[in-house]
Amino acid sequence: MVLSRENGDQAPVPPYWEEAKAELMKRDRIMNRLIPQFGDLHLVGHDDPFITLARAIVNQQVTTQVANAAWAKLLETCPKFTPAAVQKTGAAALAGCGLSKRKAEYILDLADHFKNKKVHAAQWAQMDDEAVIAELVQIRGITRWTAEMFLIFNLLRPNVLPLDDSRLISGISQNYFSGEPVSRSDAREVSANWEPFRTVATWYLWRSLDPVPVK
Template structure:
């Protein structure tokens, strides 16, 4: 068993992180202990769990990271997931005099936390397409509980090889639509067969990743933008087609209807180069 104390630059509000993570029923979050358990896999794809516990405050953030194996790789992955090497002070300063300054003041220190794996993120994005959030979580939970693994109290998404071997009817039994069943299984087959390599794609520019992934049946710009944002932590994405962002802007700017594309582009002009943080904070403002 290993433990590592990690101090990072403020501000960083881990309690808000836990609050958002707890919205997903698959996440193992203990609010009272200020702790979350992260599912990881080693080089041989064997599952193991890493625990992250908050010790400090928003203005003096410190964490205890612990696990049973793979110390160096686990710490590196934890840093990536929680974006501990990204300065939120720069982000807050950028938005201090912006047209959404009030939202940033209210959610000061909220980081862009990533999904726990790229394949997991892609599957979640596909499953969540065109569903209300409650049923999307229910469907994803059924998927993971039926085909995934349960290790030390933590749920792991199934590997792409396992999903690739399923029949469409296996997902239909869980109330997946016919097309969504095809999208999930066929995409997993492409990944399992090496025709799509997410690890190689992750270092490519946003435009290259978008161009490559939209070739996959059932993967459109919305899905890729969410992968870029919550899978890779790209800082300057603004998914204008997202209904949540449209509703948040309608509320914040006092509009009597959802903003048009042109209005969204105009209102968001000053948010560059941190459009992803604006997107996150707008979501948080109505959650």
């Protein structure tokens, strides 16, 4: 099994990754150029759904570097990072890690949903993408973008296209339109060539813009 060594981590390659790379390189000249630049690096998933969603909330509307710094401080403040531990930590301490007051409240609400079993986490692996999104967006602070990040990083779904993701739009602009503005319609048109592996193409576009691993 090929392993990734991003940030010293070792993780199994998503089962569709190698097939997706081959297909994307065959179909898309930009992917044919991008994919070889990153060797054996690949999407590294997160097993814990609560942590994945909390991390996605932290990542909302900030740069990768800012999000990584805030997340590191959160783990220093709350090393276990279970729903119960997060609730015990409290809003003030969470905000002190570099989060906005609103994001701290969102993470506490997420902890409440998990601790009191208001979500059906055990069933998500069997649900289709849109059904998972529909349940997740009922949680305060979980947007469609956040739910799509969960599909990518926890459930490892292969065909997610997060059109609300500014990095994806920037990646399409830089790589396919010479930096010109890109509409959602443009992005959909470009991505039609990536199906059923839009997650993989998205990940490579992220990496084309930012040397910091996308998590």
